[in-house]
Amino acid sequence: MPEKMWDSSSESMPSSQLKELQLKRLKELVHRVYTKNKYYKKKFDEAKLKPNTMRTLKDIEKIPFLTKQDLRAYYPFGLVCTELDEIIEVHASSGTTGKPVVGPYTRNDVELWAEVMARSLWANGLRSNDVMQNAYGYGLFTGAHGFEKGAQKIGAMVITISSGNTERQIDVMRDFGATALACTPSYSLHIAEVAEEKGLAPSEDFLLRLGVFGAEAWSEEMRKNVEKRWGIVAHEHYGLTELIGPGVVSECENKKLHINADHFYPEVIDPKTGETLESGEEGELVFTTLTKEAFPAIRFRTKDLASISDEACECGRTLPIQSRIKGRSDDMMKVKGVIVFPSQIEAALMQVAGVSDNYQIVKTRQGDSYSLSVEVEPSEARFREGHLDDFERRAEGEIYRILNLHVPVHIIPPKTIPRSTGKAKRVIER
Ligand SMILES: [Zn+2]
DSSP: OTTSOSSHHHHTOOHHHHHHHHHHHHHHHHHHHHHHOHHHHHHHHHTTOOGGGOOSGGGGGGSOOBOHHHHHHTTTTTTOOSOGGGEEEEEEOOOTTSSOOEEEEEHHHHHHHHHHHHHHHHHHTOOTTOEEEEOSOOSSSHHHHHHHHHHHHHTOEEEOOOSOOHHHHHHHHHHTTOOEEEEOHHHHHHHHHHHHHTTOOTTTSSOOOEEEEOSSOOOHHHHHHHHHHHTSEEEEEEEETTTTEEEEEEEOTTOOEEEOTTTEEEEEEOTTTOOBOOTTOOEEEEEEESSOSSSOOSSEEEEEEEOEEOOOOTTOOOSOEEOOOOEEGGGOEEETTEEEOHHHHHHHHTTSTTEEEEEEEEEEEETTEEEEEEEEEEOHHHHHHOOHHHHHHHHHHHHHHHHSSOOOEEEOOTTOSOOOSSSOOOEEEO
């Protein structure tokens, strides 16, 4: 099946060969950062590590972690490991909680990005005859640019519409015959909502067949809603500005998340102790960029919780499989001694007939702990039906079934919660 993989020699190499390649690249990387960057040299010297101590992949555990605080301390270009003159493109995170994280790329880094994104989109099913509406926001954010590079490398047509102006998204989607949509899952639902208001049926009046979504945590239940509403297959992408942007992890046709581990070496650690966990155990994801030049990250702590397994996938890829992200450790809430992730509440709400895709979790701080409540918009039809008390009780019951915790649910009128054209704000603090 030559068609199935973008680069079958990399995606289906025997695992022993993959490990050999990772070790070779790790050795080169460690040597490079040690000789080219003051921060890394200092860090290695303090840990009494010499670059030549990397004899096995396990030796990576001797290297101290790289954290977001480190990146901020060296803002904007302190961690660059090439000459500034070699950088041809720069991106940055939104920086909502402090200084943004800067992602500089050499020409080879840009080529690598296009390659891993082409590989990922190809695995999702994107082909050269597809028309991809790129509704991620263009700008410093990596999303739109990564998807554009990968889709163009495949030879697909990219509609560079950016996010927002939803009415226009709908016109363009119909007129240009878009077959694939790239944006956050919540924005795809907002586009569907506006299309319906215009009297269109999203699953019938468009040529869309594929959704390539990311930049947002969403539950499997939400995925089913998106697929049904649009009549498409929806795939998940995972990446970070600190690593390259999107292109680190993406799904095959079996909806298994494969890590591009020949370029991004993954580990899972206990977020409390920093100890490396076994395959299959859930913890914090840590990544090392094995081949990036301008801004390599060694053992970057993502704060995202997931597990990794080496199980074989029917698609034939041997790249390790990552579970869906359970949540960021920052999003974890402790309520009456119970650990709660927003994704668990979303999964519970999606079980209730008549719930729309719009909800908000309201956190109220009480000392060291929080009290939680949930505001939910029902569908228009369910709202008109009335008996909203019953509806609230049902939603509370589903949450209780999953969390064993009573969380009050309040029904609010449809279209109360502000819609987002990027990442939806699911948790608010009052
Ligand atoms: Zn697979």
